[in-house]
Amino acid sequence: MRYNVQTTMATRTDQAALRARRGARKPDVPVVELKDVSKVYPGGSVGLERVSIRVGRGEFLFLVGATGCGKSTFIRLLLKELEPSKGEVLIAGRPLSEVTRKKVPFLRRNMGVVFQDYKLLPNRTVYANVAYSLEVIGESRDSIRRKVPDILNLVGLSTKLHNYPDQLSGGEQQRVSIARAFVNHPPLLLADEPTGNLDPETSIGIMQLIYRINRTGTTVIVATHDREMVDKMRRRVVEMENGRVIRDQVSGLYRPDESTTEFAVRLRGELGIGPEGHPN
C-alpha cells in the first residue's frame, strides 16, 4: 500500500491504475493485520480482547456480532482514532504504532470510511462533499472537476450534484459518503454499519456499490448486523462477542446453520420460556 505517495493516475483507467499499484507491492503482505490486540477503555470496559486476524488484499470481510461486541473498536483502531492497549495493528505490513500523530492524516488518505450516520459535511453540496476529500490531498481543480462527476455517476447521483445532504434520502446520503470514500481509490474501504439506518431495498443498493468497489481490487471490511445481507453475500465472516473473535469463516452466514426451529428455541430460551410450547 502506498503512504504519502500522491496518486498521479488521473489519465489511466481505474483498473490499469490498480494493476500498476499491485505490481509495486509485495504480494503476500496482508492489508490489515492484528496481532494479539487488546483494547481496554479508560473506564475499564473491554473493547477488544486478544484479537489476531489477517485480511489479505482484495478480501471482503464481514464483521458481525451484537452491539458492543467490539466491531466499532476494531474499525477505530484501524483508523488510528484509538490506540491499542496491547498488541499491534499493522496496515500493509506497517505497524500503526510507528505512524506519528502528524502522519495520521496521510494514513487515513489510504482508507475510505463509511459510517452508519453518513458523516457528510452538512453545509456543502454533494459535489463539494466529494470534492473535499480530493482537495485534502492537494488534487488540482481540473482533476477534481473530472473525477467528482465520474464517481457520482457511478453511485447513481449524477442528477443531485448541487443538493445539500439534508435534501437527500438516507440511501442517497450513504451513496454520497461511499463516493467520497472511494473517489481517490484507496486500497482499503472500511464501513461501520453502512446499512444500519436503511431499509432492506436501499441496503441492497448500497451493498452492491460496496461489492463493486471490492471487485476493483479494494479490500473491504464491513461491520454490520444486517443478517440478511451477510447470509446472501456468503463472504468471509468474523463473528465477535465481548471483544473476542469467536468465529472466522471463509464463506459464512451471520449465524451458522441455524434453522427456524433452532432460532425459535433460542428465542424462547432467552425469554425464559421452556423449550416447547407457549407460556399459557
Added chain:
Amino acid sequence: MRFGFFLREALRAMSRNAAPSLAAIVCVVLTAVVLGVFIPVVQATTGTANEVRGRVVVDVFITEKATDIQVNQLREKIVGLPNVKGVKFISKEDALARERGRNPEAFELLGTNPLPDSFRITPEDPDGVAGVVRGVQASGLPAIDEVRNREQDTDKILQATGVVKGLTGGIAVLLILASIALIANTIRLSIFARRREVEVMKLVGATNWFIRWPFVFEGVIVGFMGGVIAILVLWIAKETFIDPLSDRFALIAAPDTIDFPALVAVLLLASIAVSAAGSGFTLRRFLRV
C-alpha cells in the same frame, strides 16, 4: 499554502453560518469602540497627572552669611545628587519680584527684602523627592539654611495622581481582558457549532493546518470587518462631537493623546490578531481526533 482555496473556504463558511459570524463581528465592533474611547481617555488622565507631578520641587534656602564659594559648593553638591533633573538659582531679588507679582499690597509694606537666595530643585522622579531632601540635608554644608519641599502639597499631589493613574491603569487592563474573553467566547461558540464538520474533515485525511487555515482566515476577516466598522463609528463621533467641542474649549484638547491614525492602526491590528488567534486556538480542542 493554497491561499485562494483557504480564502474561498473561509468566505463560504461565513456566508453559510451568517448568524455566528455576525455575532462575532458585532462583538469585535463593541470592544474596539470601547477601547478606542478608552485609550485617549487613559492617556489624557495620565498626562494630566504627570503634569501635576511635574510641579513637585525642593527649595534649598541659603543663609545670609554664605560666601559665593560656599554657594557654589552647594550647587555642585546638589547637581551631584541622584534623582535631580534640574537646579535653578533664585536670587532674593527674583524671589521678591515673583512674590510681589502674586500679592503686591502685602509687599508694599516691606522696607527691606526678607527673602533669602535659594536653589529650586526639580526631581527626576517625583516619588523620590524625599531622598533628594535627605541628600541635601545630609551634606551639612554651611550655606544651607533650610530645605523644604512643601511637604503637605507634595504628599497630596503624589497621592492623588497615584490613585488616578492606578485606577485608569486597572480599568484599562480589565477592559482589555474582558474584550479578549468576549471575542474568544463568541468565536468558540461559532466553532463549537461546527465541531462535527471538523471531525469529518479529520476522517477523510485532512491535516490539522488544512482544517485550521480557513478558520484563521475567517478570524482575520471578522477582525478586519469589526475593526473597520468600529473605526468608522469612532471617526464619526470624533468629527461630530469632539472636534467642534475642542475648538471651543481648550480644556478638551488634552495635551498628549494618541493620533487618530495611530489609534486606527492599533485597533485594527488588535482586533485582527485577537480574533485570528482566537479561532486558531479554540480549534485545537476539536482537532484531537
